[in-house]
Amino acid sequence: MTPEQKAEIEAQRAQSFVTRRATVPALEEILFEAIPVLDHGFIRVVDYMGDDGAVVQAARVSYGKGTKKVREDAGLIAYLMRHRHSTPFEMCEIKFHVKLPIFVARQWIRHRTANVNEYSARYSLLDREFYIPKPEHLAAQSSSNRQGRGDVLPPDQAAKVMKLLRDDSERAYDHYLEMLGTGEERAEEDRGLAASAEEVAVTGLARELARMNLSLNFYTQWYWKTDLHNLMHFLSLRADAHAQYEIRVYAEAMVDVLKRWVPATYEAFLNYRQGGAYLSAKALAVVKGLLDGKPLSREESGLSAREWSEVMATLGRDK
Amino acid sequence: MTPEQKAEIEAQRAQSFVTRRATVPALEEILFEAIPVLDHGFIRVVDYMGDDGAVVQAARVSYGKGTKKVREDAGLIAYLMRHRHSTPFEMCEIKFHVKLPIFVARQWIRHRTANVNEYSARYSLLDREFYIPKPEHLAAQSSSNRQGRGDVLPPDQAAKVMKLLRDDSERAYDHYLEMLGTGEERAEEDRGLAASAEEVAVTGLARELARMNLSLNFYTQWYWKTDLHNLMHFLSLRADAHAQYEIRVYAEAMVDVLKRWVPATYEAFLNYRQGGAYLSAKALAVVKGLLDGKPLSREESGLSAREWSEVMATLGRDK
Amino acid sequence: MTPEQKAEIEAQRAQSFVTRRATVPALEEILFEAIPVLDHGFIRVVDYMGDDGAVVQAARVSYGKGTKKVREDAGLIAYLMRHRHSTPFEMCEIKFHVKLPIFVARQWIRHRTANVNEYSARYSLLDREFYIPKPEHLAAQSSSNRQGRGDVLPPDQAAKVMKLLRDDSERAYDHYLEMLGTGEERAEEDRGLAASAEEVAVTGLARELARMNLSLNFYTQWYWKTDLHNLMHFLSLRADAHAQYEIRVYAEAMVDVLKRWVPATYEAFLNYRQGGAYLSAKALAVVKGLLDGKPLSREESGLSAREWSEVMATLGRDK
């Protein structure tokens, strides 16, 4: 982040207004602050609307605050979450400024019930910022899961991968600048290459074209706004162990924000979205069989080997 | 509104918090206040997020406020509106509490990009409140427009209609209470009817069933939340002359809220959404013909008689 | 349904075209047919797109059919459903024509991810058709559930309720016609009332106004189109025991359609949406305690009395 950007953030944090709206001090505390994620990314809460009380108020369609005792409100929130009454949670809204690698942005944008303004590389230049994973996150393809990671690569292989990624990213960016004709690109000599005498200087390719030379690990940024219900849906999928590490760390940072913003909803989220599990009709029959002392065999259960082991893991019987 | 409800609203209005968020004093002024619409309805702004500056900030994906001079910001907002760059307007959000007749609610809910919590008549009792139009709004079916109104009814007919509506509504509500077995319904004698000796008292029909006896002019209420872009889409359709009067008055009250909330966006809305007109390719050819002194006849234009007169009205040439 | 309407349906059913598109004979069989629901309602499938194979094809982003052996395809569909990979199910679409009471329509329309064209009472006349529940569906308010039904009313009370509903509906419709000045309303004498000499005849109130006198049990109709994922979401909520009976019967009729249309998806729906249950983190701890022979007391579990009994019911331990 540039000093100007930091100063802009500080200027916003220094502001203070008077409002009649529901206000959450624990969230105000970190408002506008950049919470670092990955090597160059961040999330920043830039605005919010509502709190736990707003959920309760909407559920009751009340004229005033609509909140009662803290315990009663938490009970109502748990009830709404348990019975998937999602509309009261849609009554709160939050807006983030996020800096993230493009391949992460491509997963993220699949969540359609959100508002987005992305930094336009048709209009402006992108910075020389790209994601290089740390060695401990460079894992081999999983042998059991076609879309997951397995063991970490040995150090020499990790080093090789990091060098390939870094060199290609640097070169891509150099050529991006060169095509744009900004005059800011590094000379070939500086890049350890023999200068080519006959070099043609590009006087300025359109930005909307030049950007296509950048790779998917380059950072982009956007304003992303969603309601509390859809935020939790996003988090339940992306803060999950099956999500790719690089988007999971964003989701985890946002779970911390959730905790500050709406503590009662957060508790219900942990209990009813993150920590629990859906048992299919067949899995439920397995559980009942176990409880009745008449355990079903896998064959009797009708579960596939894979699902069987998933269910056993859920029940803590996989040791 | 009951004294308790008024007190609840006053209690909320008396609150005051400190926030770092963008705050709009002109909107804070009316926050929570019930703005009357029709005979028993209202709209109340109960929360909001963002201001004109938030539109600009999102369009620039800025780190700080992102706003420049007021004139520059208004220029950017006009540009965004003119070119239908709608996403920055989605970055502001507003939440209303609305009390409205059910037949109005049925039109309103067709706007799907919004969040809604409606008062549940499965769960709670509805009040004895129904909409009776004023005589000046009781119009005959339009002869030219199959879904519009024409001339106002003569006074005796208007009185007749009002009496029919009122009597049926009162009776529907009496029977609603009677089916619910609340003990609050008026005795038959009080309603000018002979008491029936063999009267059966219903001990309590389920609320989800009893409500079906109420007519579409009964009032319901909901929390309704949407973003600035979708709010303007709603207003452009519902504050329009073609909208039914009973929903238009709600939309008009909300246009006033728009003016308080985001004055620069409001100006752009007037110019680019409400006051202008879309000219089809054929209508544009008519305009060009007129400007070039080679006017097209209606036949040459390819316009239908109806569209021709619409275009002439748009051009102010219908006198 | 009028003879003309029946003839129109038969004419459509008699048609036959040749197509390269995925076609489902079991669904074609009932295409356009009105499946009766409640006393005057129905659902009719009027168009569809895709089949089980289309789910598989989209999941594989294949060039051809993308389907393999029936068993493999069913396995993939089950996998997608289990892991909530919803997008392939969005690739199938279905369109219904539905006739339903207005109060049911008001619940139904809350599902926003669907396309709807409703019969317009601003534009056209509604028919004299209203829903009167059968005695066996006239239940008292539930004592345990604030938004549900309890025991069936005694016969005399049921008869009373039915009479109130029917009389008020008939009268509302008579007055609707009278306000519209259609000349089709029944004379006062015919309705067992003394003719009033000074009767004022309304020459024609606008339809958009007159409709407000109708009660919520009147029938409306619409075209309703949604994708397979959102259809199942709708069905999982509305074919559920907690849903109001009057919407549940529509959902149940649509579950039968689901079975004809996409049998493999239907099987997965039964297993992963209808027959199973979500166990919260706390409920899961209860299950593990039971399995380990170290049962938690309700207090230790942290579950409320209500949730505890829900969990015990799920586990079949409530006898």
Added chain:
Amino acid sequence: MTPEQKAEIEAQRAQSFVTRRATVPALEEILFEAIPVLDHGFIRVVDYMGDDGAVVQAARVSYGKGTKKVREDAGLIAYLMRHRHSTPFEMCEIKFHVKLPIFVARQWIRHRTANVNEYSARYSLLDREFYIPKPEHLAAQSSSNRQGRGDVLPPDQAAKVMKLLRDDSERAYDHYLEMLGTGEERAEEDRGLAASAEEVAVTGLARELARMNLSLNFYTQWYWKTDLHNLMHFLSLRADAHAQYEIRVYAEAMVDVLKRWVPATYEAFLNYRQGGAYLSAKALAVVKGLLDGKPLSREESGLSAREWSEVMATLGRDK
């Protein structure tokens, strides 16, 4: 496209089923066929639902086909389009298989009201296919429009850009394979580099990581499904002169599909969406002034210089 893929498409085209559904022969003709776009991309219609008649049928909420004479139906469709009654157009659906560069996919996905299944580079390998613009599409940044293109680059600069893009893409793909350890990457010697003795072979980085080395001009593919209303919204924005060339060519190919599929709707689209123009309140005042022989100066009009010239261009008075 591989021979297998071509064979799969041919197999689908060879199929033929009998259906009662609305069928469009002109669209069936090209069903499943890959229509080439850019150097390696295509669009293919893989399914559809409804036709012009379905729009009419939904607008009339009819029991049968609901269509009348062709001319009357076209008139109704034009009326619906003119008055922005969009819901009947939502009753038709179309599904495409699209192959497109990632930077185009990133613009495209911003249209949220659509269903998408994208080829997963977490799960499968991407092909060595990347977009290289033709020289005639390599334009300089526009001097007047910050997000557009200006003049075409001189041939030597174009050649330079194409070489940079091609070399970087080839290298990125080589390294992608190398990181994946597929054993399919070209040896260093083959790429004109000195073999490095100490070369470390990566045994298999996870696909979800390796993909980040690919640049934004690589091709991806997806199934994309939307309704007719949202398709036209997409086309009105993306087949527009302001859209980036590389997405515009996809939109233009889809406009041709629209013409085959729903010819009456297509005519209305040309007249009311593509060929016309929105005149703001201020622009309308300018037009009225011109028609009345009392032209407003730009200052009097309140239009900015830019908007003034846009309006004059719309009126054909910019020569």
